[in-house]
Amino acid sequence: MNAGKSTSLLQSNYNYNERGMNTLLLAPSVDTRYGAKKITSRIGLQADATAFSPDEDLYQFIKQELDKNSNIKCILLDEAQFITKKQVQQLAYVTDDFNIPVLAYGLRTDYMGEPFEASKYFLALADQLIELKTICHCGRKATMVLRVNDQGEIVRKGEQVAMGGNESYIPVCRKHFREGKL
Ligand SMILES: [Zn+2]
Structure with a gap:
């Protein structure tokens, strides 16, 4: 992340x-x-x-x-x-x-x-929430995360936490999360 x-x-x-x-x-x-x-x-x-x-x-x-x-x-x-x-x-x-x-x-x-x-x-x-901003490849604020497997494919279901695999997690905006665009 x-x-x-x-x-x-x-x-x-x-x-x-x-x-x-x-x-x-x-x-x-x-x-x-x-x-x-x-x-x-x-x-x-x-x-x-x-x-x-x-x-x-x-x-x-x-x-x-x-x-x-x-x-x-x-x-x-x-x-x-x-x-x-x-x-x-x-x-x-x-x-x-x-x-x-x-x-x-x-x-x-x-x-x-x-x-x-x-x-x-x-x-x-929480008494206070602070948002740490990161950006999507399109320049919008990234609020979502895409899981990508080692073949570069987007994974949409499975365990919430995958351990020890070769997945990576890419921060994206909501629109590109929906579209699945890396
Ligand atoms: Zn985007």
Whole structure:
């Protein structure tokens, strides 16, 4: 994905660290493209993150980390679309109870045009939504994603999350999503 989400996350992380504050970087373990605990961006920034499973209670986990290190001033979550509804709620309660920002970076919709479960609940619960804009090949804002297999064909159905394959995901505008034009 070319929306620059990981780049933004790593930039925020850098800003906190530069000011002497610690951060907690999290990534759902379903995403193992770069190794379970590494967040990387196309422009070369990278940082270690804690990978967690769908069963992890993020509220309890973060609470423990904050107890261990009171200098953690921000929680940063990569690939936020892949967490569970319950985990989205847990993150909201973290900001309420521990007075700490949780910055979650993720996608709105999958390659079938359906919202991710987590993204629905982020929309419902987030204090603030910030759109990271990327553009389609036509110059319009890209709000959708096409899945393309290794033969360059557009894939319209299957699992929501394909792991370990050679698919790529191309951000496109809604019109070119409908038309299937790369
Ligand atoms: Zn377009």
